[in-house]
Amino acid sequence: MNKQMYWRANIRYLLILLSIWFAVSYGAGILFVDQLNNLRIGGFKLGFWFAQQGSIYVFVILIFVYVRLMNKLDKKHDLDEK
Template structure:
């Protein structure tokens, strides 16, 4: 009896580790994208991006003022959708 419980605990532990591994991987990916867009495009690569314009404004300025906000909202939507898939894959979707 103890052996069966131990197997279940092991499976649950592996499931939890897999869930958190997928969750952290998603967070690191999305936060890296956000960093590249907000800090990279808005500050580091601003001079290069200012060669082009969007809506009459230099592209680097646009990313610093508007683009990073739009990307952040898109990343929130992507996070929610991906977390639903991850939760479903690991049986944590509440169904």
């Protein structure tokens, strides 16, 4: 097992997933709010929805994605629970 390769893959996953979360929460909730407010979800403007709830949903989804990725990485490096 190469611990350095494992750690690099872990950090790469974290950076990618946190970048996605940043893009969704900052981009959709702040930068593109005016363009997104032209659309509505459940009667609420889409920009408002992303700022209030959308980024939280994306974060929760990314947690599940991270768990799945780490389980695969653990198996690859023979660190999974047996």
